[in-house]
Amino acid sequence: MTATPGFGNNLVYLSALIQRRFTQVCADHDLTNAQAQLLCLVKDRPHGMSELGRLLGLAKPGMTGLVDRTERRGLVQRGSSEHDRRACTVSSTPLGKRIGDALYADVAARLPDIADHLPPADRQLLEELVAAVIATTSGPCRADDLPER
Amino acid sequence: MTATPGFGNNLVYLSALIQRRFTQVCADHDLTNAQAQLLCLVKDRPHGMSELGRLLGLAKPGMTGLVDRTERRGLVQRGSSEHDRRACTVSSTPLGKRIGDALYADVAARLPDIADHLPPADRQLLEELVAAVIATTSGPCRADDLPER
DNA sequence: TATTGTTATACTCTATAACTATA
DNA sequence: TATAGTTATAGAGTATAACAATA
Numbered sequence: 020m021t022a023t024p025g026f027g028n029n030l031v032y033l034s035a036l037i038q039r040r041f042t043q044v045c046a047d048h049d050l051t052n053a054q055a056q057l058l059c060l061v062k063d064r065p066h067g068m069s070e071l072g073r074l075l076g077l078a079k080p081g082m083t084g085l086v087d088r089t090e091r092r093g094l095v096q097r098g099s100s101e102h103d104r105r106a107c108t109v110s111s112t113p114l115g116k117r118i119g120d121a122l123y124a125d126v127a128a129r130l131p132d133i134a135d136h137l138p139p140a141d142r143q144l145l146e147e148l149v150a151a152v153i154a155t156t157s158g159p160c161r162a163d164d165l166p167e168r
Numbered sequence: 169m170t171a172t173p174g175f176g177n178n179l180v181y182l183s184a185l186i187q188r189r190f191t192q193v194c195a196d197h198d199l200t201n202a203q204a205q206l207l208c209l210v211k212d213r214p215h216g217m218s219e220l221g222r223l224l225g226l227a228k229p230g231m232t233g234l235v236d237r238t239e240r241r242g243l244v245q246r247g248s249s250e251h252d253r254r255a256c257t258v259s260s261t262p263l264g265k266r267i268g269d270a271l272y273a274d275v276a277a278r279l280p281d282i283a284d285h286l287p288p289a290d291r292q293l294l295e296e297l298v299a300a301v302i303a304t305t306s307g308p309c310r311a312d313d314l315p316e317r
Numbered sequence: 318t319a320t321t322g323t324t325a326t327a328c329t330c331t332a333t334a335a336c337t338a339t340a
Numbered sequence: 341t342a343t344a345g346t347t348a349t350a351g352a353g354t355a356t357a358a359c360a361a362t363a
Contacts, residue, residue, distance in 0.1 A: 023295035027279035028208075028272065032302050034186035035205075037179050039225055051352065056184075059177075068322065076188055081354050083323055088352075105321040105362045123177065130176030136304030137297070145297045146172035148290055149182050155285030156185060200329065217345065230331050232346055237329075254339045254344040 036133055044129055048122045054089045055122055061095055062119030065110035094118060185282050193278055197271045203238045204271055210244055211268030214259035243267060
């Protein structure tokens with residue numbers, strides 16, 4: 020039971036606000052949301068395709084397409100795995116690393132805008148609570164892995 | 169300046185969590201995210217196309233396509249405006265109203281899951297802060313309307 | 318046999334440009 | 341001329357099914 024009426028729907032609304040702001044920041048770096056999130060994941064170290072699919076909530080064909088498009092733009096590259104010749108890793112190119120770092124910094128600078136109208140104390144609380152929700156929630160995963168109703 | 173390091177990127181991460189949970193709830197009602205949001209807007213009263221585009225952050229051709237697809241499924245219908253023969257209104261069909269109401273209730277019931285791991289007092293605070301952010305933020309709008317960097 | 322990733326296919330979503338009809 | 345909405349076109353994202361190569 021939730022005390023605040025409409026909390027669930029408020030979350031969806033809040034998510035739309037964040038998403039729209041994020042899309043705008045991505046566009047300023049000439050990135051789509053999906054390519055931006057991929058880049059942020061691989062900019063510091065390579066990841067396997069399956070791992071990325073799990074983190075991004077994408078099935079295998081979705082990952083293939085996303086990496087295809089991002090690789091075509093010269094931002095990431097596929098490499099072969101050490102121990103499994105079926106697998107491949109995705110890492111950032113120098114250009115991708117630069118753009119990924121710039122995007123990450125810009126997100127940190129501009130996304131907090133959405134809480135600008137809160138009093139400082141409330142905003143501080145919100146920052147802590149958001150961090151707590153993220154910390155206590157198992158990371159993004161396939162929709163299939165989330166609990167049923 | 170933000171006190172909590174990574175607040176901006178935490179917001180993007182939180183948004184992804186919410187979005188994924190919402191997509192799952194929509195899918196259980198056989199709706200896409202965009203169709204679900206359209207339905208929730210028109211289920212109680214008709215809206216004009218331009219107004220919907222502004223609320224959903226969609227340009228005119230995007231609205232035409234979304235309403236086309238949703239109308240094809242029998243969930244909404246176009247009507248003609250009283251005073252302007254260029255304009256049209258979008259309202260829900262009885263089926264669309266039923267599905268929209270059910271979706272809305274299900275979102276209210278299931279989205280709060282993401283805060284389940286918070287202590288009750290923190291969760292209550294989060295509910296209030298989310299409501300405050302939404303209340304103080306001008307509603308969803310075209311990305312063009314958001315402040316530049 | 319099971320798993321990794323790709324290909325094929327289809328549909329939704331979103332953007333821009335050009336257009337029609339009305340104001 | 342300006343506005344409401346549509347059509348045309350294109351690319352991105354996401355899903356399922358079938359497949360190839362490797363484990």
